[in-house]
Amino acid sequence: MSSKAKGASPGGGDRINSELFTLTYGALVRHLLLDLESPEEVNKQLDKMGQNIGIRLVDDFLAKTNTGRCRNFREAAKTIAETGFRMFLGCSAKVTQIDDKECKMVLSENPLTDFVELPEKLQPLSYCSLLCGVIRGALEQISMKVECEISKDPLKGDERFELHMRLVEYVNEEYPFKDD
Template sequence: MANFARSGEMAFLKADKINSEIFSLTYGAMVAQIMKDYEDIEEVNRQLDRMGQNIGSRLIDELFAKTGIPVSSNFMETAEVIAKVGFKMFLGITANVVNPTPQQYSLTFRDNPMVDFVELPDNCANLRYCNLLCGVIRGALEQVQIKVECHFVRDMLRGDETNEIQVRFLEQVRESALDQSFA
């Protein structure tokens, strides 16, 4: 298997960076605005996921363009690319792939620049503050024809020792009828 940690480090060193405090505060302001707009916490969670999906479908192109890593439809190899390259390149952190099976794996990480300065109030107990990350993972994997279900199972904002995102394989998407009609 390729040395994805090295690829992630090289991509991170080459990437344009912003101050992590500004990133955290900007993300927090965006979540606060979505909460004002929708008021219902479950709808806020859906909106964060949807936004993340749109972002992920675009970030995957940047990842491939800037790292030279070839596209793989192998579910477990994509786990390593997400953990060691994607997280490093876009968040400056590295995740670990844990509990891998052919149908699912978890990504664990302690550092998360999205939650600096964040404390959830009691009335936001069901808010999945970083749900955007789940959407990013789903959106990116859909671009390489892998459909997944993704959700947080542990969250340091809720007092857990680490953050854990579980990614469960649903299906390998085949070419659509439209794609086949042009073949």
């Protein structure tokens, strides 16, 4: 039953070649561009998909890492930068600027954009907006409402990839949870 053993191995430690991931993401963006036609719509769709991912990804993250509860925005931002990016994207991020409500982080490299060049007519396309959605979705699950945007993007001519997060509010959990 070798296949069973393999299938059951925890995914946390498993790594795969980033090229499959990169090319698949690229193919997705291309198909979204064909389907939705306007780059702005694609940005929205990517962001939405990212949020869906984030909502589920946070469980995976908490289950596989032994991170304690992030009590505030600062801790959450640091955890994302130091552990989150390494676990999922295999790259590290550095928090360059942080206070209680805002945070900027720079990614050392960005596997999403390997092999990518944006043609001029697609300048409005925010290629990595999926990442913003992921962060927003994940933090939403731990009761923090944040806004996230790409403040510097090498695809648009900047020298590095930088994300800008802004805390909107801490959301209180509501009891009792409804069943439906």
